[in-house]
Amino acid sequence: MANNKQTDVIFGLYNDEEDLLRAVKAAKNDHLDIYDVYSPFPVHGLDPLLELEESRLHQAGFIYGAIGTLTAFLGMSWIFTKDWPNIFGGKPYWSVPAFIPITFEMTVLFSAIGMTVTFYIINGLGPGVVNTYLDDRITDDKFCIAFDKSAVSAERAESFFKSTGASEVNSKTI
């Protein structure tokens, strides 16, 4: 995860997501504190094992969307009743049905942009970000469990990786 301080990690690579899930379960039973898990695709069933809370990104999306709704609707209302009242085709100044399409589009636009930007910011990702990658094959076909060496001793981690069938064990500072 995104933090600026350096962490010494020891990590094991697994060849299959089911080996990974079994290993994460074993780590939980052994009360080993997992630093992070990396995989080439989202592995379902991993979040509850890692006790990851459900993402609140969609709640943020709702708020951004609501801001969009208000911006569009109040903006158009103000413009057509106060700033530039005009009669178009004999309709009232404040012709609400005609405002609905733009209000809808702006809701979607604000929500989508807001959520996407939030997603990259909270993940610490963005153009120009250079992270230390544990292994080049994690985006290919390896599934990785990493322990922080200050929380789990190297010997303990190594025996854990051996017993859970990791194909490789390495250390790195990230």
Add this chain to the structure above:
Amino acid sequence: MSAVVSPLRRPLITGNKTYHQITEDLISPTEKTPTKAWVIGFVLSVAVLTFGIFCIIWTIWVGIGSWNLNRTINWSWDITNFVWWIGIGHAGTLISAILLLFRQKWRTGVNRAAEAMTIFAVMCAGLFPLIHMGRIWLAMFIMPYPNTRGPLWPNFNSPLLWDVFAISTYLTVSLLFWYTGLVPDFATVRDRAKGLRKKIYNTLSFGWTGSAKHWQRWESLSLVLAGLSTPLVLSVHTIVSFDFATSVIPGWHTTIFPPYFVAGAIFSGFAMVLTLMIITRKLLKLEDYITIEHIESMNKVILLTGTIVGVAYLTELFIAWYSGYVYEQFAFFNRALGPYWWSYFGMMFCNVVSPQFFWKKSWRRNITLTFFLSIVVNIGMWFERFVIIATTLARDYLPSSWSLYSPSWVEIGIYVGTFGLFFTAFLIFVRVAPVVAVAEVKAILKSSGDQYIGDNATHGHGHKHHSEHSDTH
């Protein structure tokens, strides 16, 4: 993951792939030197695009007078092409968003390319209304911003302005959705690359690590963007249809337009996806990822939406007669038997008759026929827009102002030029990014790979249900 998989589902990934082979197959087209076919295609596309740019500059330099529009037919080839391209742009979001919500796994084989196609098609579409304004350098007047022209704002009651909002939102959201899906795959390209290429792809991948929390948020974001895009995609063509439906022109002033336009858009979009994907899968050797199952599924969508379009045509005709309103009746009489009868019957044949071939399973699975019909459908959908726009305007209320229209070379050049733009962008895309979503295909391997399901499954690894099913086969 022992997700329950129906034994009736056919494999979507063939060739007994491993995760590594998937990476290898899907990333390598971006790493190899371009093939001869690609180079020829690219040179041709750029040449056509250059001519298109020349015609656009000509239009801006000389003015809209270089087009054959007249006072009666003031929308024609330009708006036809605009609506046609926008329609084509509908399949990408439909595949990536609606099929995601419906948990249709076959979307993973084609979503990436279809989304790219959406973006390029919307770019081509947006071009037409912009140059049709005549003074493109004043295009920013359509955006509402505090200005020194009095307080002067665009007309928020106008469907044309709704269109501006709908299309720019659609383009933006499609771009965000597409790029967010690409980020993990760019990371895969990065981790296979060296030197400068690695740096470039690191920038493109935004420093993606594949951390569990990132994946969780990524899935959450994809799902909500899909949820937002679904009503968005329906709204875009609905609003495009409002451009016509809110007018008082007979033949345009109908409440059936929004659903009819949306169905037509999906219809033409899927046809274009098929045209492109049949070529792409062959040239990039992606037959294991874009299988006959994918093609058949898309043909089913074409059959459904084509039939909806057919029903809409007939409903329109019936209502024109049933309304008892002579102008409406004349508009339809004129479409079918007036000077542009050939475009009406072209439309009827291409859009109503041709998709009906797909009732037959073996024809849905026939690649040559599918390719041919996908082009027929696109021609038909172009005719549909031409019929609605130009032929309707050609015979308005006042016989003294009746007119005829044929495009000038500049208009033809711009239309042909948009193909150049579309294919140039698509060909660059296939060189830069994986055409099939790598991470998403890996995620469905164990539920859709041919070694796990289907007749040739060799191991039921990870599927408790599998052994039971294979016994009953």
